[in-house]
Amino acid sequence: MKAVVLAGGFGTRLRPLSCTRPKLLFPICNKPLLDWTLERLAKSGTNEVVLAVNYMAETITQHYGDSTHGMRLFHSREEKPLGTAGPIKKAEELIGHEEPFLVLNGDILTDFDYSKLMKKHTEKRATATIALRRVKDPSRYGIAELTEKNRVIRFVEKPPREKAPSNLANAGIYVLEPEIFDYIPNGRPVSIERDVFPKLANERKLYGYDFEGLWTDIGKPEDYLKANKLLFDAQIKKSQVGKSVRVKSGVEIKDSTVIGDRVFIGEKSKVGPYATIGERTILGKKVHVQNSIIFPGVVISNFTSIKGAIIGEEAAIGSHVKIGDGCMIGDHAVIRDNVVLSQGVTVCPSRKVSENVLTPRCLM
Ligand code: GDD
Ligand code: MG
Numbered sequence: 123m124k125a126v127v128l129a130g131g132f133g134t135r136l137r138p139l140s141c142t143r144p145k146l147l148f149p150i151c152n153k154p155l156l157d158w159t160l161e162r163l164a165k166s167g168t169n170e171v172v173l174a175v176n177y178m179a180e181t182i183t184q185h186y187g188d189s190t191h192g193m194r195l196f197h198s199r200e201e202k203p204l205g206t207a208g209p210i211k212k213a214e215e216l217i218g219h220e221e222p223f224l225v226l227n228g229d230i231l232t233d234f235d236y237s238k239l240m241k242k243h244t245e246k247r248a249t250a251t252i253a254l255r256r257v258k259d260p261s262r263y264g265i266a267e268l269t270e271k272n273r274v275i276r277f278v279e280k281p282p283r284e285k286a287p288s289n290l291a292n293a294g295i296y297v298l299e300p301e302i303f304d305y306i307p308n309g310r311p312v313s314i315e316r317d318v319f320p321k322l323a324n325e326r327k328l329y330g331y332d333f334e335g336l337w338t339d340i341g342k343p344e345d346y347l348k349a350n351k352l353l354f355d356a357q358i359k360k361s362q363v364g365k366s367v368r369v370k371s372g373v374e375i376k377d378s379t380v381i382g383d384r385v386f387i388g389e390k391s392k393v394g395p396y397a398t399i400g401e402r403t404i405l406g407k408k409v410h411v412q413n414s415i416i417f418p419g420v421v422i423s424n425f426t427s428i429k430g431a432i433i434g435e436e437a438a439i440g441s442h443v444k445i446g447d448g449c450m451i452g453d454h455a456v457i458r459d460n461v462v463l464s465q466g467v468t469v470c471p472s473r474k475v476s477e478n479v480l481t482p483r484c485l486m
Contacts, residue, residue, distance in 0.1 A: 123168045123240065125224035126213050127159060130176035130203055133229075135342045138452035138470045138484070139417075139434050144178040146228045147185065148340060149417065150353050151380045151398055152364075155231060155340060156182070158353070164191035166236035168224065172216050174209035176200040207314035210298070211306040219300040225314075227294025231349045233336040233356060234295060242331050243297035246272070249327035250302060250319070253295035255337050259283065262341075264292035264315045266323075266330045274328040277319040290332055292319075294339065343432060343448050343466070350415055351396050354378050361394065364401065382418065406441065417453070431463075434471065 133140030139148070146156040156173075163171060171193050175182050183197045198213045210217075210225060217223050222243060224236055234253060243251035252274070254266055260281060267276040267287035276287050292315065305318050312318070322328040336356045340346045361375060364383035369375070373387050376394030382401030387393065391409040399411065400418035410427040417434050423441035431449040433439065439451075440459035447464045451457065452471035462478040469475055469485045479485065 123166070123224060123237070124170045124172070124217055124221075125163050125168045125226060125236070126172045126174055126198075126210055126217065127156070127163075127226045127228045128206055128209060129156065129173045129182060129228040130179075130200060130209065131229065132177050136340070136346065136450075138468055139432065139450055142434070142453045142471055144175075144182055145340065147181065148346060149398070149400065149415070150231060150340075150349055151358055152382050152400060154185070155349075156186070156228060158231060159226065159228065160186075160190055160193070162233070163224075163226075163236065164193055168193055168236070170194045170196070170216075172196045172198050172213045173228075174198050174200070174213060176203050203311060204309075205311035205313045207306045207312040207318050208310065210314070211303060211308055211312070214303050217300070219303075222297050222299050225296045225298055227339070229339050229341065230294045231336065231338050231340065231353060232293070232295070234293075234333060236295065238333075239295060239297050239331065242272075243329070246329050248329040249299045249325075250322050251297045251329045251331065252319070253293040254290040254330045254332040255293045256289050256332060257291040258289070260286035260289050260291060262291075264319070266290050266292065268330055272329050272331055273326060274319070274323045274330045277315070277323045277328065279313070279315040279319075290330065293333070293337055343450055346432065347413065347415065347430065347448075350398055351378070351413075354380070354396065370407075376412075388424070400435070423459070 129146050133145030147154045179199045196216050261283045264279045265286050266274045306312050338349045340349050361379040363381045366384045369387045370389040372390040374392045378396045379394035381399045384402050386404045388407040391405050396413045397411045398415045402419045404421045406424035408425050409422050413430045414428045415432045419436040420433050422439045426443040429446045431445045433451045434453035437451050437455045439457045442460045444462045448466040449463045450468045454472045455469045456474040458476040464480050466482045467479045
């Protein structure tokens with residue numbers, strides 16, 4: 123099986139952390155999202171993967187090289203973003219015309235068995251088959267209306283809630299026939315959701331199947347935090363402590379915690395539940411980290427509490443600091459002693475903060 127992973131996109135809603143890394147390299151339980159996806163592709167019987175990259179392409183290319191998990195990797199780099207269908211057309215030669223292939227939105231975390239969708243697809247002789255998920259808020263997704271026999275009669279991208287024809291959302295996982303290349307013009311941005319799927323639905327060539335199990339995208343900070351929780355509960359299950367971790371006396375490591383290699387945890391600190399601590403991070407005395415993601419190499423000083431927040435690589439957090447409620451701290455930022463940040467405040471990379479900020483703002 124061959125697969126294309128859409129790995130471009132700017133990750134705008136995850137700024138400032140996406141200013142310094144592509145969304146697909148965001149760690150989930152200390153491993154980049156794209157690693158989880160590639161692992162799953164290999165398990166589903168894929169042997170060749172095209173990574174369609176543009177934003178920060180070189181970071182992804184360097185990170186993965188030309189093979190992983192026993193699969194060959196090709197990097198298809200766009201000079202300008204080509205949307206969600208343009209990159210598929212660009213990969214036409216790499217994919218060839220022999221057999222149907224998989225396409226994945228790279229920002230999805232799932233435990234879906236892709237080979238099952240391939241099987242459904244071949245049964246119906248469709249041009250495209252999409253995996254669907256029941257969702258609460260259809261306005262954030264592409265929505266499909268199905269017949270009893272799973273044919274998509276209508277596909278609408280991000281309809282207003284009251285106009286949504288169903289709550290069956292495009293899960294960002296497709297099987298496509300090579301015939302799809304005829305539907306995508308060359309060399310310009312094309313949206314598979316707005317330009318291609320509605321047309322295929324009209325021509326009765328689009329099918330969809332809903333599934334259950336682990337599935338979430340990491341579009342927004344709260345989704346990203348949730349993705350870590352879901353993955354933990356679904357797959358990891360028991361707290362993990364990496365190699366060469368030093369833990370002082372009186373430390374409590376609670377359930378649902380993942381601690382990377384070479385982390386230091388000072389006296390009487392509490393870690394978890396739902397904390398991911400990146401490698402080389404140093405926590406001082408009586409630090410409390412809960413429901414948060416700490417990237418590698420962060421220093422958090424004594425008596426500080428981090429709850430429901432994301433802290434970027436090598437940030438330095440002072441003592442008696444409180445960071446909460448969806449705050450995102452950019453890489454190498456410095457938060458001085460006694461500062462309180464809450465309500466989704468974001469701090470740009472390398473910014474130094476010495477004042478309390480309690481209303482949603484971006485500190486540039
Ligand atoms: N190579 C490349 N080039 N990839 C891109 C580009 C581009 O120009 N633009 C977006 N992507 C990638 C993103 O990185 C992401 O993995 C995927 O394409 C989808 O783009 P998003 O920007 O994340 O779209 P969305 O989340 O608003 O909506 C999409 O996903 C939903 C499921 O999460 C749509 O496919 C919806 O229909 C779907 O329901
Ligand atoms: Mg998305």
